[in-house]
Amino acid sequence: MLNSNKIVIVLPAYNASLTLEKTIRAIPDLADVVIVVDDHSADDTFHLASNLGVDRVIRHERNLGYGGNQKTCYREALAMDADIILMLHPDYQYSPQMIPAMCAAIAYGEYDVSLGSRILGKGAVKGGMPLYKYFFNRVLTLVQNILINQKLSEYHTGFRAYRADVLRNISFESNSNDFVFDNELLCQILKKGYRVCEVSCPTRYDDASSSINFSRSVVYGLGVLRVSLSYLLDSWGLYRSKLFRNP
Ligand SMILES: Nc1nc2c(ncn2[C@@H]2O[C@H](COP(=O)(O)OP(=O)(O)O)[C@@H](O)[C@H]2O)c(=O)[nH]1
Numbered sequence: 214m215l216n217s218n219k220i221v222i223v224l225p226a227y228n229a230s231l232t233l234e235k236t237i238r239a240i241p242d243l244a245d246v247v248i249v250v251d252d253h254s255a256d257d258t259f260h261l262a263s264n265l266g267v268d269r270v271i272r273h274e275r276n277l278g279y280g281g282n283q284k285t286c287y288r289e290a291l292a293m294d295a296d297i298i299l300m301l302h303p304d305y306q307y308s309p310q311m312i313p314a315m316c317a318a319i320a321y322g323e324y325d326v327s328l329g330s331r332i333l334g335k336g337a338v339k340g341g342m343p344l345y346k347y348f349f350n351r352v353l354t355l356v357q358n359i360l361i362n363q364k365l366s367e368y369h370t371g372f373r374a375y376r377a378d379v380l381r382n383i384s385f386e387s388n389s390n391d392f393v394f395d396n397e398l399l400c401q402i403l404k405k406g407y408r409v410c411e412v413s414c415p416t417r418y419d420d421a422s423s424s425i426n427f428s429r430s431v432v433y434g435l436g437v438l439r440v441s442l443s444y445l446l447d448s449w450g451l452y453r454s455k456l457f458r459n460p
């Protein structure tokens with residue numbers, strides 16, 4: 214609880230057995246509920262999560278992908294009447310210690326969405342972010358800021374907190390099941406004019422952290438460009454993208 218807000222932390226997990234325990238143990242005690250969704254991992258993520266005292270552990274019958282995993286996460290969190298829903302990756306890449314700062318921005322009414330940014334500050338490459346990822350992150354962010362007229366330091370972080378009502382008011386169920394889900398959701402949020410803040414967050418890429426490979430990063434990058442162009446054309450009234458229609 215924070216300022217009477219029920220806080221639900223969701224971890225979309227896939228082959229996360231090496232880092233799951235460390236991540237969960239580092240979650241500060243303001244979390245009311247912790248949910249792990251295992252996207253049909255090949256390792257023992259599910260049993261590990263079940264033995265860690267997590268409040269709810271769900272295993273997909275088949276692998277749905279990162280976006281599909283988040284859909285289950287948010288559906289469950291909303292069904293539990295969360296006030297704030299925070300997504301944390303189970304690969305210990307983002308610091309769970311920053312969760313209170315991110316939730317406070319929402320719990321005390323100033324913002325609707327809070328992003329943990331690896332790019333604000335100078336730690337990303339020092340923390341081990343591969344140089345090509347850093348480069349693409351900066352270029353895609355520049356292009357997106359121009360196309361959708363925003364001023365964010367990055368659109369690609371997987372450390373995010375949402376006021377639950379934001380997720381109730383966006384039709385995220387029809388978004389992609391792949392990595393571009395995150396980008397679609399953030400653009401939908403910006404389109405609706407929600408207040409978004411960024412909190413600087415350390416990042417760690419060590420051997421145990423999962424990492425999307427180069428070819429999947431390229432597919433993701435092209436998806437991001439498609440979403441940004443849809444945003445722009447929708448703003449100009451030239452193309453009615455279903456991404457930006459209400460539920
Ligand atoms: N559900 C699901 N999640 C995945 C898959 N591949 C990666 N992930 C998760 O997506 C998140 C981001 O991927 P990651 O490889 O860490 O990307 P990076 O941090 O940008 O290098 C991690 O928490 C992974 O566990 C997948 O095929 N399915």
Ligand SMILES: [Mg+2]
Nearest residue numbers: 304306422423
């Ligand atoms: Mg990662």
